[in-house]
Amino acid sequence: MKIPLKYTIRNLGTRRLTTGITVLGIALVVFVFSAVLMMAYGVQKTLIATGSDENVLVARKAANGEISSIIDRQTANVILTLPHIAKTPEGKPISSGEPVVIINLNKLTGGLSNVTVRGVSQQVFTLRPHVKLKEGRMFNWGSRELITGVAIEKRFAGSKIGEVVRFAGDNWTIVGLFDAGGSGFDSEMWGDADQLLDAFNRSAYSTITFRLDQPEVFQEFKAAFDKEPRLQQFEPKIERRYFEEQSELMAGFISILGIFITVIFSAGSTIGAMITMYAAVANRTVEVGTLRALGFRRRSVLAAFLTESLLLSLIGGLIGLFFASFLQFFTISTLNFGSFSELAFSFALSPTIVSSSLLFALLMGLLGGFLPSVRAARLNIVNALRSS
């Protein structure tokens, strides 16, 4: 039979200071741990939301990202002749051949940073219906005008409607502000693809994105694509999957670095929990002797102390997670390794992060509480009773 849980819970309340300090230590570590995971997940979520399951993006096989991919116009035309590409009522393919370049802009907080400028084609809003013009107007096709994502407008000087950005030896007027629903496009500027190619003296797009007439025909489309000898250097991917892969490097880096740091922090908290639990065992030696004399077994004592330690860490974990959850209201930006340009994203919490953070807290409790609990369980009854 177990030692009642109320014994464990009430004992936590008897040592408020040491319990409080231990809980605080665990809460801080869990806060950092979950913040890191929320950051990585935020990047991933932002980039994954950039792509659509209904679109296909074609890039050069050897390219690590859109920046390093090149698709000449002839190849783009070959691709658009393949079957299953959705068309407008007028019979035009719903596609966008896109040159992607990077420019430097001054951040409002000081210093220069990279910003992605994407050249788009006329079907872009049909292709990406989640992108909406929020203020101003759409740029005029054939002119040196840009529309800018909401995250860029908030963070970069000279990126408001009416202001002029200078790059590729020309002035580009910002005429509109678009909202891409928190996706990576919010951190971009968009202009006429042909104007961009002309300004940068290029003849090739970076990527081409188009819609399939039915999303489930992708494998069929890919088979046709792979059979075409002129397309052997290129690879089609579902757009969402493409951006998901782009997020992996960045999210992986944040996760690994963050987890490495928090694991080091957690050693401190685990030792803290261990000291608290050793003190608990020392203070309650007579109680342990009494419980054992009454007939409670070693494993009941072990379970009671281990539960106490786990409860301690669970409370710390819940507190850390509670405060970390407020990070969801913050948006930060960092250099995305995939695109080499600034990416704004929000911290994002997921059920997996909640469970991993609580498991991490419980692991600290388990490691910190195990040895003291074993000591309590192994106490000799007579010696324990004598310590009164």
Add this chain to the structure above:
Amino acid sequence: MEPIIRVQDVSKSYWRDSFEIPVLNNISFEVPSGEFLALMGPSGSGKTTLLNLIAGIDRPDRGTINVAGTDIVALNESRLASWRATHVGFIFQFYNLIPVLTAYENVELPLLLTSLSKRERREHVETALTVVGLKDRMRHYPKQLSGGQEQRVAIARAITTDPTLLVADEPTGDLDKHSADEILTLLERLNLEFKKTIVMVTHDPRAAEKAHIIRHLDKGELQQN
């Protein structure tokens, strides 16, 4: 009367550093069922050790101890714990109540080791607290009780499972005269009215007077009556 405790040729030593300190030397005696035995002797004579051996919380180096028909020396640790839960009620000098549990919860503790339902446990606890006269204090924590009351709660905890044997180690050692008298009267009542076999270790001759049998220990040996 049939003996409920049979101790035969029991010896026990402790080791301190590399020195063996003999505590009990070839002890043999019997306690009939329903008896009230007082073990007396100077400090270090081995009386508490003998009590611990009879109660199954310590093991002899040699000899056998049979309590209520069970050779408790032969039991493994787990079975011995179950045996204690069923057969032994403990009364300690410093009461050893769990401070974070109420009087009711302290008395209920040994019952958690039985298969009784919650309702049955409540009946047992209330009966035990009524016997010791503290039913009205069952929601109180130990720190809200006097020393005498704490010891009465400890006695209620000891009798709540209706054990075969009550073992009391200096039960009045931490109490004033008035409280000590109350406790001794209660023990006497448990023995006479409820037919409980009691083995009590004491220094106090007044306490020993309540017992039917007094055995003296000296230097680990049981003195002849």
